[in-house]
Amino acid sequence: MDLKQLINDDDAVSPVIGVILMVAITVILAAVIASFVLGLGDQTSNTTPQASFSFDYEQGTSPSGSFISIGSGNTLEIVHDGGDTIDSERLSVSDGTNSADFDDPDALGASAAMSAGNSVTVEIENDDVVRVIYSGESGDSSSTLATYEAPGA
Template identity: 50%
Template sequence: MKLTDLKQLFTDDRAVSPVIGVILMVAITVILAAVIGTFVLGLGDDLQDDQPTASFDFEYDNSTTPANVTITHTGGDTIDGTSDTVTVTTTGGNDIDNSDWSAEISAGTSKEFTLTSGNWSGETVNVNWQSSTGDSSATLATSTAPE
């Protein structure tokens, strides 16, 4: 092998690096587009959502005065009602006494809520949750009382 052949070996412009460069640029572009698209479309907020998932059972009692409903956590995540805010509201305009649920709420936990007046007939009851920071909130359960 001559010295000129050795020089030509190291100075040869034919290589794989342009192909690798193009592949890397395409990959970087796709990744950046995905990250930017996620946050522009608002999907990034859902990634940090720490909303609990829980099931509740509602038992309405219109035979008492005032009428009451017993709400039981039947399964799902345990909710820390001492730091997070859990409230029970109605959409029919009736007010509920003691509407805050300020305790640890785990499967099997029940609490009785009482209307200030009237009865539950056709009333829609919601169990609402708000995180301790106030950044996240959700309606965990909804039930409509029988008429």
């Protein structure tokens, strides 16, 4: 047995690397095709809007004008401070027990969307934890955009 021939003999390396590369390419191609067939690529476009909200709480006051009621006795004004404009039909407010939609014509007045500067008045209890909730277009997903804890919560 010639030791020099054994060291220089690398005929088996090339076919092994070729097989590994072919298997890797096949797996990657199958994953890409499967993601499009199963519709996984469509879910990435359904993103939650980015918006900031502030809250102005007044204890022991009843709201005047148009408002949403999920409790009684205290007024909470939810103000859209900035970020994306959101369709009012996608927004709701909830205290965990009761909820109401923003798309009530009286809630936003003439506006059909919640944009920077718009506000909604909500009547709540003293111990409520109020959440502004966004529901996706398909209705199968929701996200909490903002949370407010009343002083008695």
